[in-house]
Amino acid sequence: MSITDKLLSLYRIDQQIQGLTSRVNAARRYYETQQRQLTDLESRRNAAHTQARQIAATAANLETDVKGLDARIEELRKRMNEAQSAKEYKAVLTELNTVKADRERIETEAIESLGKVDSMNVQVAEIEAEIEQRRKVHDVAAQQLEKEQGEIASRLEELKTRRVEAARAVPAEAIAEFELLARRNDGEAMAEIVEEDRRRQEYCCGACNMTVPVELVSVLLSRAAMANCPSCRRILYLPEELRDDFDRRLAGRS
Ligand SMILES: [Zn+2]
Numbered sequence: 001m002s003i004t005d006k007l008l009s010l011y012r013i014d015q016q017i018q019g020l021t022s023r024v025n026a027a028r029r030y031y032e033t034q035q036r037q038l039t040d041l042e043s044r045r046n047a048a049h050t051q052a053r054q055i056a057a058t059a060a061n062l063e064t065d066v067k068g069l070d071a072r073i074e075e076l077r078k079r080m081n082e083a084q085s086a087k088e089y090k091a092v093l094t095e096l097n098t099v100k101a102d103r104e105r106i107e108t109e110a111i112e113s114l115g116k117v118d119s120m121n122v123q124v125a126e127i128e129a130e131i132e133q134r135r136k137v138h139d140v141a142a143q144q145l146e147k148e149q150g151e152i153a154s155r156l157e158e159l160k161t162r163r164v165e166a167a168r169a170v171p172a173e174a175i176a177e178f179e180l181l182a183r184r185n186d187g188e189a190m191a192e193i194v195e196e197d198r199r200r201q202e203y204c205c206g207a208c209n210m211t212v213p214v215e216l217v218s219v220l221l222s223r224a225a226m227a228n229c230p231s232c233r234r235i236l237y238l239p240e241e242l243r244d245d246f247d248r249r250l251a252g253r254s
Contacts, residue, residue, distance in 0.1 A: 010163065024152060042131060191235070
């Protein structure tokens with residue numbers, strides 16, 4: 001087996017690992033989205049709840065003020081009845097009217113605040129209902145994630161063991177290059193050679209589609225050395241069918 005063949009075994013294992021984990025990653029992303037939305041709803045609910053409590057406290061203060069003014073009005077009425085002169089009567093009446101106007105204004109404010117508290121409480125209840133719905137979706141997503149993780153766990157373990165074995169068979173330098181290219185290309189360290197035109201001996205890289213000189217194809221055919229795509233640097237390999245094809249052609253020629 002050439003180094004390229006050994007790397008290809010490694011690459012196939014990596015692709016299987018990627019395939020398995022991509023499903024779990026999708027489930028994880030979905031779960032995390034649900035979790036974020038739930039947290040958002042909860043903080044909106046808490047904010048609305050706090051606001052409702054603050055407005056309720058304001059309304060209570062206003063109602064206390066109204067009671068205080070009621071007592072004051074009572075007192076002024078008594079003083080009016082006991083007034084000794086028209087002048088005194090008129091002075092108390094003026095004050096009474098001012099206090100009454102204040103009372104009116106503050107009571108209106110209190111009623112408005114209580115109305116706001118009611119609508120805030122409705123809002124809290126609405127968010128609460130949304131949270132309940134979202135929590136159901138969230139819990140299903142969590143179960144799904146756990147299930148997916150459980151399903152691939154043993155297969156993933158097996159593939160990882162096989163990967164260690166496959167990597168052990170490859171020289172350290174080639175592994176280092178492979179890992180570097182994998183990091184650079186989203187796991188795609190290798191690319192197959194594609195035959196564009198047999199008669200004209202035109203070949204290209206299956207990943208970047210740029211031309212691969214026929215000399216590199218010959219190198220891979222003879223299994224003499226590794227070959228990199230001149231453009232994207234991925235490690236090139238000959239797909240099984242193409243190699244068989246070449247073998248048949250060579251056999252036909254001899
Ligand atoms: Zn390429």
